[in-house]
Amino acid sequence: MNPQETALRFSGVRKTFGQVTALDSFDLELKQGELVTLLGPSGCGKTTALRIAAGFEQPNSGSVFVKEKDVTALPAHTRNMGMVFQNYSLFPHMSVAENVGFGLRVRGVDAAERDMLVREAVGRVQLPGLEGRYPHQLSGGQQQRVALARALVFQPEVLLLDEPLSALDAKVREELRDEIRTLQRDAGIGAIFVTHDQDEALNISDRVCVMKDGQIQQIGSPRDIYLRPVNGFVARFIGAMNVIEVQFSQQNKPIIAGIELDSSIVGPVGSVAQILVRPDAVSLCSRGTSGSIDGTVVGEHFSGATTILRIRLDQAEVTISAMLVSRNVQMKVGDGVGVTLDPNEVLLDSQV
Amino acid sequence: MIRRNFWSKVILVIVAAFYVLPMIAMARFSFQRVPVIKLGWSTLGKNWTADSLIDAVTSERFLQAGWLSIRLALLSVVLSLVILIPTTVYVHVMKKSARSYVEFLSILPYVVPPIALVVGISGAMKVLGTWFLASPFSLVPFYVIISLPFTFRSLDTSLGAIDLKTLVEASRSLGASWMRTTRMVILPNLKVGIINASFLSFATVLGEFTIASLLLKFTLPAYLAESQGSNPQGTFSVGLLLLVVSSLMFALMNRLSKRKGHALTGLTL
Numbered sequence: 001m002n003p004q005e006t007a008l009r010f011s012g013v014r015k016t017f018g019q020v021t022a023l024d025s026f027d028l029e030l031k032q033g034e035l036v037t038l039l040g041p042s043g044c045g046k047t048t049a050l051r052i053a054a055g056f057e058q059p060n061s062g063s064v065f066v067k068e069k070d071v072t073a074l075p076a077h078t079r080n081m082g083m084v085f086q087n088y089s090l091f092p093h094m095s096v097a098e099n100v101g102f103g104l105r106v107r108g109v110d111a112a113e114r115d116m117l118v119r120e121a122v123g124r125v126q127l128p129g130l131e132g133r134y135p136h137q138l139s140g141g142q143q144q145r146v147a148l149a150r151a152l153v154f155q156p157e158v159l160l161l162d163e164p165l166s167a168l169d170a171k172v173r174e175e176l177r178d179e180i181r182t183l184q185r186d187a188g189i190g191a192i193f194v195t196h197d198q199d200e201a202l203n204i205s206d207r208v209c210v211m212k213d214g215q216i217q218q219i220g221s222p223r224d225i226y227l228r229p230v231n232g233f234v235a236r237f238i239g240a241m242n243v244i245e246v247q248f249s250q251q252n253k254p255i256i257a258g259i260e261l262d263s264s265i266v267g268p269v270g271s272v273a274q275i276l277v278r279p280d281a282v283s284l285c286s287r288g289t290s291g292s293i294d295g296t297v298v299g300e301h302f303s304g305a306t307t308i309l310r311i312r313l314d315q316a317e318v319t320i321s322a323m324l325v326s327r328n329v330q331m332k333v334g335d336g337v338g339v340t341l342d343p344n345e346v347l348l349d350s351q352v
Numbered sequence: 353m354i355r356r357n358f359w360s361k362v363i364l365v366i367v368a369a370f371y372v373l374p375m376i377a378m379a380r381f382s383f384q385r386v387p388v389i390k391l392g393w394s395t396l397g398k399n400w401t402a403d404s405l406i407d408a409v410t411s412e413r414f415l416q417a418g419w420l421s422i423r424l425a426l427l428s429v430v431l432s433l434v435i436l437i438p439t440t441v442y443v444h445v446m447k448k449s450a451r452s453y454v455e456f457l458s459i460l461p462y463v464v465p466p467i468a469l470v471v472g473i474s475g476a477m478k479v480l481g482t483w484f485l486a487s488p489f490s491l492v493p494f495y496v497i498i499s500l501p502f503t504f505r506s507l508d509t510s511l512g513a514i515d516l517k518t519l520v521e522a523s524r525s526l527g528a529s530w531m532r533t534t535r536m537v538i539l540p541n542l543k544v545g546i547i548n549a550s551f552l553s554f555a556t557v558l559g560e561f562t563i564a565s566l567l568l569k570f571t572l573p574a575y576l577a578e579s580q581g582s583n584p585q586g587t588f589s590v591g592l593l594l595l596v597v598s599s600l601m602f603a604l605m606n607r608l609s610k611r612k613g614h615a616l617t618g619l620t621l
Contacts, residue, residue, distance in 0.1 A: 054525055076524040077533075083525035088515045091522070093540045102536075103526040150526065160525075 007190030013062035022048040037201040040211035082151030083160040087167040090135040097131035103154040121149040141172035159191040232349040242320040257315035263343035274349040279323035281345035292338030382589035408586030417575035425557040428495040440507040458504035466562040499553035510545025551605040
């Protein structure tokens with residue numbers, strides 16, 4: 001495996017369904033051993049992109065390459081890609097062993113070798129001894145493990161995962177998420193992971209590709225996407241975000257509730273705009289501290305390690321959230337506080 | 353709980369009586385050499401004989417009609433499956449939105465009376481080719497149509513519990529061609545539906561009278577109608593035989609279907 005080698009590449013892919021453009025000028029390169037997540041709201045084109053890679057949909061224009069070989073015109077069954085579906089994809093009339101061995105059987109691997117590879121694969125997904133069971137005798141999590149083993153056992157060029165965890169409950173989802181990552185890394189296979197769950201995307205990916213209306217909004221590491229979103233859509237879609245209306249001062253600086261914010265954001269004098277700031281970039285101090293905005297705590301949402309405080313600003317019609325480490329929270333609902341925003345973390349909303 | 357058990361048994365007995373009593377009456381009428389007026393409790397054990405049945409089933413008219421009916425039934429089953437398996441797979445895999453239209457078409461034979469069907473088709477065929485209606489096998493397309501409500505539904509229900517589209521895609525992504533996917537994934541999952549559809553359309557054809565008689569074809573039901581006057585005992589014995597055979601067929605069909613946990617659902621005759 002050469003990590004610099006391209007495993008899969010989309011080049012200018014466009015796909016329409018009737019009047020709807022599902023995917024437009026889609027360019028994405030997946031390296032060997034890399035896991036890229038396609039993330040976005042439903043209808044953003046992420047599943048369409050995956051289905052085009054798999055060969056289930058034909059693009060209207062553009063091409064798909066596997067290791068620089070153009071596969072756009074190849075039928076699905078010749079593409080040598082492992083795919084895991086959302087659910088119910090195991091063959092109900094076949095045992096676990098037969099399901100996992102399906103790809104090997106189709107490839108003409110003889111029974112003895114198949115048995116050995118299947119047993120190995122079933123062991124790797126933590127289900128040894130269940131080879132004889134049928135899908136309806138397995139839990140949802142176990143079924144997805146079998147589907148994963150089935151997709152990996154024949155050493156595909158690329159692993160395609162279509163929301164494989166979304167039908168599972170939270171605990172299993174987390175476990176399996178980590179296992180998918182480990183297995184994919186061990187196998188050294190490039191993987192495309194489709195999800196609408198941002199936590200999942202941030203957790204599992206080398207890179208995240210955020211999509212909206214068939215277009216890529218931003219591709220970057222999870223850290224980049226969270227901390228340096230390129231536009232308002234990405235900023236709002238990933239994590240929580242405070243949206244605050246500001247007016248620009250004589251010095252072209254944003255003013256919130258009469259306080260001028262010392263940030264790099266500038267705008268024409270007197271114009272109104274929205275700025276975005278994450279709850280974890282909001283800090284609290286005592287009321288009246290210079291440079292802080294006065295407010296009152298109106299809500300408290302405790303979630304273990306962290307607590308979200310809802311603060312209503314006295315001089316502006318807006319309530320913002322501040323995320324604090326629970327141990328350090330000394331305020332309660334009704335208390336007056338001073339609010340400061342980390343000037344380096346404030347973004348101007350490009351989305352009107 | 354006990355009460356409910358008791359009542360459900362009572363109902364079961366009533367239903368069983370409704371089904372079995374006429375069969376016993378038929379059996380006595382057919383197989384006892386006793387004048388009808390004397391058929392009572394006292395003559396229950398008297399003069400039982402299978403002569404009437406043996407005579408009937410060895411008669412040339414019966415054999416002729418029976419052989420035709422069996423061939424028609426088999427051909428209808430084959431033609432139904434050839435048309436409906438691809439259709440059902442198509443609506444489940446390629447175009448889910450077409451399913452409701454196909455379902456609507458499949459129940460049309462319930463509401464279109466056979467006479468309308470015959471008049472319509474024979475009118476068209478008189479222009480297009482009279483040879484078609486001359487052959488007794490011209491009944492096959494009619495039979496495929498009238499058994500549509502059963503055949504389509506059997507195949508459709510057998511796919512109801514699974515997501516065939518995803519299974520087909522999984523199979524394709526694992527490297528199986530369409531041919532192979534059909535053989536290894538689609539047909540095994542349709543098995544129960546195919547068995548049910550075959551039995552149901554076979555039974556429908558064996559019992560169909562209206563169309564055969566309108567088109568003057570001599571099938572088993574036509575034989576029964578014909579011989580009713582001349583040999584009532586023989587006719588009833590053959591009728592009873594058909595009833596028993598088809599009951600056994602349905603029992604067998606249910607047994608075969610249940611093996612995979614699919615009971616025969618949503619189907620009534």
